[in-house]
Amino acid sequence: xxxxxxxxxxxxxxxxxxxxxxxxxxxxxxxxxxxxxxxxxxxxxxxxxxxxxxxxxxxxxxxxxxxxxxxxxxxxxxxxxxxxxxxxxxxxxxxxxxxxxxxxxxxxxxxxxxxxxxxxxxxxxxxxxxxxxxxxxxxxxxxxxxxxxxxxxxxxxxxxxxxxxxxxxxxxxxxxxxxxxxxxxxxxxxxxxxxxxxxxxxxxxxxxxxxxxxxxxxxxxxxxxxxxxxxxxxxxxxxxxxxxxxxxxxxxxxxxxxxx
Amino acid sequence: xxxxxxxxxxxxxxxxxxxxxxxxxxxxxxxxxxxxxxxxxxxxxxxxxxxxxxxxxxxxxxxxxxxxxxxxxxxxxxxxxxxxxxxxxxxxxxxxxxxxxxxxxxxxxxxxxxxxxxxxxxxxxxxxxxxxxxxxxxxxxxxxxxxxxxxxxxxxxxxxxxxxxxxxxxxxxxxxxxxxxxxxxxxxxxxxxxxxxxxxxxxxxxxxxxxxxxxxx
Numbered sequence: 298x299x300x301x302x303x304x305x306x307x308x309x310x311x312x313x314x315x316x317x318x319x320x321x322x323x324x325x326x327x328x329x330x331x332x333x334x335x336x337x338x339x340x341x342x343x344x345x346x347x348x349x350x351x352x353x354x355x356x357x358x359x360x361x362x363x364x365x366x367x368x369x370x371x372x373x374x375x376x377x378x379x380x381x382x383x384x385x386x387x388x389x390x391x392x393x394x395x396x397x398x399x400x401x402x403x404x405x406x407x408x409x410x411x412x413x414x415x416x417x418x419x420x421x422x423x424x425x426x427x428x429x430x431x432x433x434x435x436x437x438x439x440x441x442x443x444x445x446x447x448x449x450x451x452x453x454x455x456x457x458x459x460x461x462x463x464x465x466x467x468x469x470x471x472x473x474x475x476x477x478x479x480x481x482x483x484x485x486x487x488x489x490x491x492x493x494x495x496x497x498x499x500x501x502x503x504x505x506x507x508x509x510x511x512x513x514x515x516x517x518x519x520x521x522x523x524x525x526x527x528x529x530x531x532x533x534x535x536x537x538x539x540x541x542x543x544x545x546x547x548x549x550x551x552x553x554x555x556x557x
Numbered sequence: 558x559x560x561x562x563x564x565x566x567x568x569x570x571x572x573x574x575x576x577x578x579x580x581x582x583x584x585x586x587x588x589x590x591x592x593x594x595x596x597x598x599x600x601x602x603x604x605x606x607x608x609x610x611x612x613x614x615x616x617x618x619x620x621x622x623x624x625x626x627x628x629x630x631x632x633x634x635x636x637x638x639x640x641x642x643x644x645x646x647x648x649x650x651x652x653x654x655x656x657x658x659x660x661x662x663x664x665x666x667x668x669x670x671x672x673x674x675x676x677x678x679x680x681x682x683x684x685x686x687x688x689x690x691x692x693x694x695x696x697x698x699x700x701x702x703x704x705x706x707x708x709x710x711x712x713x714x715x716x717x718x719x720x721x722x723x724x725x726x727x728x729x730x731x732x733x734x735x736x737x738x739x740x741x742x743x744x745x746x747x748x749x750x751x752x753x754x755x756x757x758x759x760x761x762x763x764x765x766x767x768x769x770x771x772x773x774x
Contacts, residue, residue, distance in 0.1 A: 414616050415598075417613075502583070504602075529609060529610060530609055530610060532610075533610035533611075533612045533613050536601075536603035536604075536606075536608055536613055536617070537603055537606055537608060537609060538602040538603035538605070538606050538660075539606045539663075540602065540605060540606060540659075540660050540661070540663070541602070542659075547602070547603070549601070549602065549603045551613075554584060554601065555583040555584065
């Protein structure tokens with residue numbers, strides 16, 4: 298200790314000069330690292346720019362390519378939708394993608410709002426895709442064509458971009474692989490999901506009775522009645538018909554009714 | 558950014574009303590024997606029952622009001638009664654019943670719909686002091702007043718005394734033919750406020766004299 302650091306004022310001087318040397322070294326090192334990082338970032342940026350430039354049309358028009366691209370972006374932690382609002386350089390690279398997604402979001406809102414009267418704010422994802430395609434003038438029955446088509450993936454992403462608006466748009470899985478978009482902020486319990494799923498079965502056209510739930514799902518009368526009445530009275534997700542020949546009360550789930 | 562799109566690229570969605578033959582249960586529009594196009598909601602069984610959820614009720618009721626107003630205009634009907642939904646065999650059968658799905662508008666719901674129409678000033682209880690029968694304003698009284706004045710002017714009847722009967726049952730059929738007297742009276746009251754009409758007592762009962770818009774007699 299003594300010999301290494303010396304004693305008295307000399308030791309103090311030496312200590313200061315050592316610290317200064319370390320400082321200098323540290324600054325040099327971090328400057329080098331920063332420069333290195335900056336050059337890496339700039340080459341990444343250049344690469345991404347040229348990639349986006351070269352494949353811009355593909356990104357905007359080919360759903361498969363767009364899907365892979367957004368997957369890639371999320372895996373490297375880049376948000377392609379950061380968009381013009383944040384003023385990031387990303388928006389300059391891919392003018393159109395953020396807009397494209399927002400535009401799709403607006404169309405999704407448009408359809409959800411304009412069909413709310415007839416479906417109570419629940420729309421099947423496939424139906425939403427069909428209406429968006431119709432709205433965009435994409436001919437039906439040509440889903441195979443890759444150009445300009447809209448996929449369920451695109452809609453799901455758009456619904457997520459609507460999140461910050463706080464309008465309560467949500468994707469709900471009702472089982473057997475079918476998804477619905479809910480545009481009214483309500484809680485959908487698991488019994489209601491079962492009812493929705495049953496009402497959508499082929500040939501039912503949204504028509505549901507208490508007996509069906511008892512017979513087909515093994516529910517108690519009370520549970521069936523309670524769940525149906527919640528949907529009817531609390532949430533307005535179904536309409537009631539009191540003129541059925543057999544049943545006192547038949548429930549019609551509006552989002553599952555088939556309208557021409 | 559998003560708000561910008563809301564303002565600028567609002568797109569109207571049109572739902573084509575086509576008839577789908579492959580799905581018998583699908584809700585489709587229907588043209589009645591008198592040539593009236595019923596909207597597809599009219600083929601939905603629950604449409605004929607009064608809904609319990611307030612939002613559903615107001616949606617369905619609004620649809621019913623539109624159908625009633627349009628059908629009244631289509632067939633020049635001025636009156637609808639709660640009784641019209643109770644038994645068949647009247648001029649409202651095509652609208653108040655749907656035999657294809659075996660449904661009829663329940664009288665209690667029709668009564669509610671009529672009350673809504675009265676509160677929205679799209680109809681008035683006639684006679685007053687009861688709630689089973691209404692006079693339908695498929696044209697508002699103000700619009701009838703203008704129609705009346707235009708008709709009087711175009712037929713050269715300004716400044717002459719006319720009976721109510723001459724207006725509602727003219728030798729040449731007009732858009733005012735069959736106009737109920739209470740509605741005619743309202744139209745005349747509206748015109749008299751701008752000095753374009755004056756009710757007089759004449760030998761046959763009541764008469765009316767119309768004046769040009771300047772208001773001078």
